[in-house]
Amino acid sequence: MLLKYAPGATHAPHHSTKEWVDRISARHLFDEGWNKVRERIFENQKRLGVIPKDTKLSPWPKDVLKEWDQLTAEEKKLFIRQVEVFAAYVAYSDHEIGRVIQAFDDLGKLDNTLIIYINGDNGTSAEGGPLGTPNEVAFFNGLNELPVNVQMKFYDVWGTDQTYNHMSAGWSWMFDAPFSWFKQNASRLGGTNQNMVVSWPARIKDKGGLREQFVHVIDVVPTILEAAGISAPEMVDGIKQAPIEGTSFAYTFDTANAKAPSRHTTQYFEMFGQWALYHDGWFLSTKVNRAPWEVYGPANPDPLNNQVLELYDLNTDFSQTTDLAAKNPQKVKEMKEMFVAEAKKYQVFPLDASVAARIVAPRPNITAGRTEFVYTRPMTGLPQGDSPLLLNTSYTVTADIEVPQGGAEGMILTSGGRFGGCGFYLLKGKPVWLWNMVDLERLKWEGPDEVAPGRHTVEFDFKYDGLGAGTLAFNNFSGVGRSGTGTLKIDGKVVATRKLEKTLPAILQWDESFDIGSDTLTGVNDADYKPPFPLTAKLNKLTIKVDRPQLSPEDIKKLEESLKRAADAK
Numbered sequence: 001m002l003l004k005y006a007p008g009a010t011h012a013p014h015h016s017t018k019e020w021v022d023r024i025s026a027r028h029l030f031d032e033g034w035n036k037v038r039e040r041i042f043e044n045q046k047r048l049g050v051i052p053k054d055t056k057l058s059p060w061p062k063d064v065l066k067e068w069d070q071l072t073a074e075e076k077k078l079f080i081r082q083v084e085v086f087a088a089y090v091a092y093s094d095h096e097i098g099r100v101i102q103a104f105d106d107l108g109k110l111d112n113t114l115i116i117y118i119n120g121d122n123g124t125s126a127e128g129g130p131l132g133t134p135n136e137v138a139f140f141n142g143l144n145e146l147p148v149n150v151q152m153k154f155y156d157v158w159g160t161d162q163t164y165n166h167m168s169a170g171w172s173w174m175f176d177a178p179f180s181w182f183k184q185n186a187s188r189l190g191g192t193n194q195n196m197v198v199s200w201p202a203r204i205k206d207k208g209g210l211r212e213q214f215v216h217v218i219d220v221v222p223t224i225l226e227a228a229g230i231s232a233p234e235m236v237d238g239i240k241q242a243p244i245e246g247t248s249f250a251y252t253f254d255t256a257n258a259k260a261p262s263r264h265t266t267q268y269f270e271m272f273g274q275w276a277l278y279h280d281g282w283f284l285s286t287k288v289n290r291a292p293w294e295v296y297g298p299a300n301p302d303p304l305n306n307q308v309l310e311l312y313d314l315n316t317d318f319s320q321t322t323d324l325a326a327k328n329p330q331k332v333k334e335m336k337e338m339f340v341a342e343a344k345k346y347q348v349f350p351l352d353a354s355v356a357a358r359i360v361a362p363r364p365n366i367t368a369g370r371t372e373f374v375y376t377r378p379m380t381g382l383p384q385g386d387s388p389l390l391l392n393t394s395y396t397v398t399a400d401i402e403v404p405q406g407g408a409e410g411m412i413l414t415s416g417g418r419f420g421g422c423g424f425y426l427l428k429g430k431p432v433w434l435w436n437m438v439d440l441e442r443l444k445w446e447g448p449d450e451v452a453p454g455r456h457t458v459e460f461d462f463k464y465d466g467l468g469a470g471t472l473a474f475n476n477f478s479g480v481g482r483s484g485t486g487t488l489k490i491d492g493k494v495v496a497t498r499k500l501e502k503t504l505p506a507i508l509q510w511d512e513s514f515d516i517g518s519d520t521l522t523g524v525n526d527a528d529y530k531p532p533f534p535l536t537a538k539l540n541k542l543t544i545k546v547d548r549p550q551l552s553p554e555d556i557k558k559l560e561e562s563l564k565r566a567a568d569a570k
């Protein structure tokens, strides 16, 4: 029997229960701040023997993150709340994992059960930015430093369904001790090095033993196969399988092999154009050139070569603190060639250092090449990727409805939800178009009168002012998130007009769907209605026309010139 238990924890949003948050808060674990607590974690790691005694604690990144003593009282209060909610989430999920293991014990099966416990697949995430955020959807729309006074409005509901919360990156750096940097930084051990616990009482006799062999997460499957005494299938349902690429670490189970050399000798790492190569204890790494919260702005145009390369000897330098590249230029050259070979072998090329531009870039889907979408009946649950995207474009949404005697209410069309999205609905009979600007502001167009009984056309038209997502191909963000003017009409007559100075540039709340005739999960405006908010008028037809901006030859010329200037400046 194989069980893979993978909770959402501790990915953002950090959602625990009040019981766990109260339990953690009562312990005041973080009151001394991230610098002091980090030093304590480091001392504990040495005391427990999980890091070598001579490990150096990587320095605090003063140019990127403030030291705790530099913070205001309000910042400290907010950040402690953020980390207590995160810690409650960790403790809560750890408790639930304990229940799963207990269930095997209750069955009398624990002795002959192999348990592999990995509490992350990367370092701690820093996508909350230096200040944390009550809403990660805001982060992915470029609002990566929400002022503390804005965040304090969410203090009491932090970690509940009213927030899509993440913590300050100061805590993330702390949790990655003794290493530096975070998830996304594939060239730093703070972005990749995780502890792992393996238990199998019937087979592993070295209870409490420590192992330091280099092991990668891709080694888990070969280890399970070896433990179970089976080999990977060559064919599944008539389809030839790709080879398993990891190396079993079952040899480390034997006490005699406690100090055996690692059998996994070479491994590449890459994410968003930051890369590294491990080989026999040596570690070639690109110098970090972008903090994980810096997702907008031009990307490194040549992530393979436009890098500062650093070299570490992890045999003697556990925490990647002493750069030996200048002393070993030949080794650097050889390892870069080895990275290129590994990257070719495992389909890593082409390297792409862009982040936000990749989020915005259209994926192959059913909407490709279409400009008009007609829906003839209510439906829910359409993934946003298969629905017309209304960002960075002009569009017209037209609903042909029949209002019964006594009037109607309910959702005509919605996409996204509480943390960012749009809605087109009848509220106490009046038509409303609403843009939820990542839960910080709600921009509303509302007709002054109820739509009378009978057949009507309700329409929302938006004229976008920017050049659109086409500028991203030139490493240029000027086309997205720009202004535009929305007009709400009933039977062709204008009832509300409003100009937006800015629009959402990247993404709606990603775990909500595109719904017609009702609203699933969260609503875009809790003040107006509660989902599912079914439409009580009859929907004859809903038409969405999208008029995406096209770059003119002059626009393209200008963008090419600015791209060339940027490249020359490097």
Ligand SMILES: [Ca+2]
Pocket: 414, 415, 416, 417, 512, 513, 519, 520, 521, 522, 523, 524
């Ligand atoms: Ca919804």
